[in-house]
Every structure is written in C-alpha cells, then in structure tokens.
Amino acid sequence: MNKKTKIYEEKFEKKSRIPASTYILAIMVGLLILLTPVLLKDEKRIDKKVLIKKNLSIKTTPKPKTRPTGKTPEKLKLVTREVGQILKAQMRSTGDFIEKIHAEQQGVRVYLHITVDDAIWKIQEKDTQKRMAEGIWQIWSRRCVANKKVQRQLRAFIKIYDKRGSLLAQSALSKSSRIEFY
Numbered sequence: 648m649n650k651k652t653k654i655y656e657e658k659f660e661k662k663s664r665i666p667a668s669t670y671i672l673a674i675m676v677g678l679l680i681l682l683t684p685v686l687l688k689d690e691k692r693i694d695k696k697v698l699i700k701k702n703l704s705i706k707t708t709p710k711p712k713t714r715p716t717g718k719t720p721e722k723l724k725l726v727t728r729e730v731g732q733i734l735k736a737q738m739r740s741t742g743d744f745i746e747k748i749h750a751e752q753q754g755v756r757v758y759l760h761i762t763v764d765d766a767i768w769k770i771q772e773k774d775t776q777k778r779m780a781e782g783i784w785q786i787w788s789r790r791c792v793a794n795k796k797v798q799r800q801l802r803a804f805i806k807i808y809d810k811r812g813s814l815l816a817q818s819a820l821s822k823s824s825r826i827e828f829y
Contacts, residue, residue: 669790673733723750723757726794730759733786744768746810757797758804759787765809773828780807780816780826788823800824 719727727750734745744767749760761783768776788803797803804818805826819825 669729669733669793673736673786719750720752723752723796726750726790726796727759729790729794730787733790734783752796755797756802756804757791758806759783761805761807762810763807763815765811765815768807768809768815776816776828777826780805781824783807784818784824784826 731748744764746762751758784805788800791797791803792800801823804823806817807815814829816826816828819827
C-alpha cells in the first residue's frame with residue numbers, strides 16, 4: 648500500500664463509520680455484477696416499469712416457506728446496516744430488486760433474510776441468480792467475520808424470499824457458500 652492510498656483511507660474512515668475496505672469490497676462485487684449484465688431477450692435493462700407494461704406473469708415457487716417475522720437483534724443491526732448500504736449501492740447498477748433485509752442469529756449461525764421483487768428475480772437466468780446470491784453471501788459472510796459476529800464465514804447463511812414469503816434460495820446447511828434454489 649503506497650502512502651497516498653493510506654492517507655486516503657485514513658481520511659475516508661474519519662468521515663464515515665464504515666471502513667474503506669467495505670466500500671472496496673462493494674466496488675469489486677459491483678464490477679462482477681456489471682460484467683454479467685441482467686438483460687431481457689431484446690437486450691434491454693430490466694426495469695419494474697417495463698415488466699408492468701409488458702404484463703409479465705411469474706409462477707409461484709413449488710416449496711412455500713414463510714420467512715420469520717421479527718426485528719433484527721441489536722447486536723446484528725450494524726452488520727445488517729452495512730450490508731444494506733452495500734446492496735443499495737449495487738442496486739443502482741443492477742436494478743432495484745431487493746425489497747428489505749432482516750437478520751437473525753440461531754446458535755452459532757447468523758442468517759440474513761432477503762425479500763426480493765420476484766418479478767425481476769425470476770426473469771433472470773439461473774446462472775445470474777446464482778452469481779448474485781453468491782455475491783450477497785460473500786458480502787454478508789465477510790462483514791459478519793469482520794464485525795466478529797461469527798468466527799468463520801461458513802457460519803453465515805442467507806435466505807432469499809419473494810414478497811409472498813416463499814423461499815426462492817438459501818445457503819445449504821452443510822456448506823453455507825453453496826446456494827440451493829427452489
């Protein structure tokens with residue numbers, strides 16, 4: 648790290664409560680997502696207004712599971728807020744598909760529950776969905792380890808729901824970095 652970079656990071660961290668490494672990670676994930684653009688068949692960017700105008704219908708998932716209701720525990724609020732800010736920054740380039748996030752802790756495991764706009768989520772190819780879910784898991788797990796909420800990344804899990812509460816995807820219990828789709 649050169650002297651100019653170190654000075655920039657010190658100034659940046661004084662202005663913001665979030666470390667510069669968080670923003671660098673967000674930029675890296677953003678570039679990954681930008682390099683794999685989400686496109687319609689006619690190569691236009693997905694937009695909620697376009698979906699509404701074209702009256703696209705989406706099928707419901709075969710395995711409905713309801714997401715837990717409740718508030719994020721006080722000790723997970725900072726991590727959840729950091730991840731939310733990173734995802735909000737990413738949505739500017741990928742389209743606004745995340746509706747809300749919620750975190751909970753079950754024993755040594757930490758879960759991030761994400762509610763997405765299923766019209767935008769389901770129209771994407773499975774490969775793109777997988778990359779986006781893996782990117783969200785990477786952000787969540789690294790922020791949890793950095794904030795000492797879990798000891799290892801493999802104890803951080805994500806669950807992705809549609810607006811009706813049906814489970815669309817989740818981290819596998821055997822290996823949290825592997826995403827299972829329904």
